[in-house]
Amino acid sequence: xxxxxxxxxxxxxxxxxxxxxxxxxxxxxxxxxxxxxxxxxxxxxxxxxxxxxxxxxxxxxxxxxxxxxxxxxxxxxxxxxxxxxxxxxxxxxxxxxxxxxxxxxxxxxxxxxxxxxxxxxxxxxxxxxxxxxxxxxxxxxxxxxxxxxxxxxxxxxxxxxxxxxxxxxxxxxxxxxxxxxxxxxxxxxxxxxxxxxxxxxxxxxxxxxxxxxxxxxxxxxxxxxxxxxxxxxxxxxxxxxxxxxxxxxxxxxxxxxxxxxxxxxxxxxxxxxxxxxxxxxxxxxxxxxxxxxxxxxxxxxxxxxxxxxxxxxxxxxxxx
Numbered sequence: 570x571x572x573x574x575x576x577x578x579x580x581x582x583x584x585x586x587x588x589x590x591x592x593x594x595x596x597x598x599x600x601x602x603x604x605x606x607x608x609x610x611x612x613x614x615x616x617x618x619x620x621x622x623x624x625x626x627x628x629x630x631x632x633x634x635x636x637x638x639x640x641x642x643x644x645x646x647x648x649x650x651x652x653x654x655x656x657x658x659x660x661x662x663x664x665x666x667x668x669x670x671x672x673x674x675x676x677x678x679x680x681x682x683x684x685x686x687x688x689x690x691x692x693x694x695x696x697x698x699x700x701x702x703x704x705x706x707x708x709x710x711x712x713x714x715x716x717x718x719x720x721x722x723x724x725x726x727x728x729x730x731x732x733x734x735x736x737x738x739x740x741x742x743x744x745x746x747x748x749x750x751x752x753x754x755x756x757x758x759x760x761x762x763x764x765x766x767x768x769x770x771x772x773x774x775x776x777x778x779x780x781x782x783x784x785x786x787x788x789x790x791x792x793x794x795x796x797x798x799x800x801x802x803x804x805x806x807x808x809x810x811x812x813x814x815x816x817x818x819x820x821x822x823x824x825x826x827x828x829x830x831x832x833x834x835x836x837x838x839x840x841x842x843x844x845x846x847x848x849x850x851x852x853x854x855x856x857x858x859x860x861x862x863x864x865x866x867x868x869x870x871x872x873x874x875x876x877x878x879x880x881x882x883x884x885x886x887x888x889x
Contacts, residue, residue: 599888601868608882615633615635618859618881628643630642637670637672686732695714711751719770720733720816722774733782738770742754742799755804771816772828777824783814788810788812809843859874
């Protein structure tokens, strides 16, 4: 590992521990139970799980942030690296926020292709990448070098990808066919961070015909209607008080959300009326969780994506 990576890992580890440890109380709460670690990752190789995509066979795909890898954890808990994205020639020194290239959001297409957001601070690599089931890895849409694409949401019917940009505090709409350029889809005060060093726009999901987004520093869960022309309607604040919210998952087709709250090392259950309760904490092994996915009665949470001491994929039982 380079000295730059060693220094960066030390800094984010200290920050994650400082954010996640004070005030820890309690443990798993209803409707969750039976927390367990299904896979550990190699922190020395920068294999820190950032985002989740679920496979039909029960396996789980993950973006491993600072190792630039996409990996799969099978139902027995075994991990296989599917692909490693090419590193920038300059080492990613101009990547916004981090000074180190990294991959973030991850979504799966109906044909089994995986799409991820890659930020490098370079024009040749920054953008949306696709990994096909056959193993072909290509960039399918470039993004400006000053972007930090984070959460992703795929609309296959429209042939577009949506991406939050945590550096520019907005949401992109990115055509995946036809060669068109990415355009700004939503850009308002609700997506901004309150200080340059804090993220605004972060997690993203397409759900029941609307686009939902997390505004991390303001602690907001937002819903954007999509009109018949694919344009964004006025944002609706669906929950507040979630400072540090990262990515999130829905419970079935309901508007109930399980959200990773990064800074406080928690997972929150957010009800359709906007109220929320904490259901997982650092007492359950969480360290700066960044993503939640729900499949049936199983909840998946990534832990220690940008630091901490035990990068892992954690599951809990959802009792409904």
